[in-house]
Amino acid sequence: MSNPDHFLVASMARLDEERVLFLVERGLAAGAAPYRAPGPGPGRPRPGGRALLRGRYFLADLLMAAHIFRQVLDRLFDAAPVAPDPNLPPVIFGTVQGDIHEIGKNITIAFMRYNGLRIIDLGGNVPPQRFVEEVRTSQARIVCLSGLMTSCYGAMRKTVAALGKAGLRGSTTVIIGGQVSEALRQHVGADYWVEDYVQGVEICRTLLTQTRRPEPPLAARS
Numbered sequence: 072m073s074n075p076d077h078f079l080v081a082s083m084a085r086l087d088e089e090r091v092l093f094l095v096e097r098g099l100a101a102g103a104a105p106y107r108a109p110g111p112g113p114g115r116p117r118p119g120g121r122a123l124l125r126g127r128y129f130l131a132d133l134l135m136a137a138h139i140f141r142q143v144l145d146r147l148f149d150a151a152p153v154a155p156d157p158n159l160p161p162v163i164f165g166t167v168q169g170d171i172h173e174i175g176k177n178i179t180i181a182f183m184r185y186n187g188l189r190i191i192d193l194g195g196n197v198p199p200q201r202f203v204e205e206v207r208t209s210q211a212r213i214v215c216l217s218g219l220m221t222s223c224y225g226a227m228r229k230t231v232a233a234l235g236k237a238g239l240r241g242s243t244t245v246i247i248g249g250q251v252s253e254a255l256r257q258h259v260g261a262d263y264w265v266e267d268y269v270q271g272v273e274i275c276r277t278l279l280t281q282t283r284r285p286e287p288p289l290a291a292r293s
């Protein structure tokens with residue numbers, strides 16, 4: 072109980088928006104490191120995840136958690152802004168056509184920004200051609216596609232094909248995330264698939280800062 076992290080984690084698990092934001096502000100004022108993730112300790116389950124698994128949280132609770140987390144991230148970023156590395160080209164990110172799920176995309180984008188990456192967020196339900204136009208105008212070398220529904224896998228494939236048709240596939244790396252797998256990566260013709268935002272940040276940073284591509288096993292874990 073004496074650990075201040077405990078209060079923050081417990082308030083988040085109760086979805087107590089006001090208390091979470093108060094504790095974040097108080098921590099920042101006291102000089103807490105903004106990008107250190109508080110947790111219940113190694114090997115111990117997070118209360119929110121536990122409640123979801125046990126069926127004590129519902130969809131509305133998940134949406135509320137995402138809403139609170141978004142505000143926390145905004146406050147941390149305001150307190151310790153990270154300027155994007157001007158030497159790196161932008162990364163284009165969007166949820167593919169037919170799919171409006173954006174929570175995971177937004178979390179990934181936030182962490183990419185904290186890692187100095189410049190992100191162009193195209194939002195949700197993004198048609199293939201929109202990705203093509205943005206690659207052309209921004210000269211991005213990485214396109215990140217998010218998709219959580221099986222019905223949108225065709226749109227992922229079409230997006231990769233559209234980049235190819237526009238002659239941009241050779242110069243562009245495509246990373247897919249969400250409900251994805253190695254089999255899906257092969258089906259849509261993407262370069263990497265990831266299980267979570269950590270792998271996504273790692274691949275983007277490696278691709279943009281090194282001339283050599285990371286080995287596929289980095290992302291394509293089975």
Ligand code: B12
Nearest residue numbers: 170171172173174175215217219220221248249267268271
């Ligand atoms: C929240 C949610 C919603 C919310 C979305 C709110 C929003 N603004 O995003 C609402 C209520 C709107 C919604 C709507 C629908 N949903 Co919904 N939804 C979910 C739910 C419960 C959670 C998804 C989520 O946010 N997870 C939390 C985030 C943090 O995890 P994540 O997305 O996996 O992201 C992580 C990683 O994957 C990674 N990541 C994600 N994308 C990418 C991309 C890249 C490049 C990288 C690097 C990383 C990365 O980053 C995150 C952190 O690591 C899932 C069930 C589930 N268990 O996943 C169903 C689910 C995805 N929904 C589903 C369905 C069917 C729908 C609806 C069609 C329902 C309906 N009948 O209307 C509509 C879809 C409408 C549409 N056209 O898109 C189904 C899909 C089934 C399927 N196999 O196709 C699921 C699986 C539920 C189910 N079991 O049936 N949904």
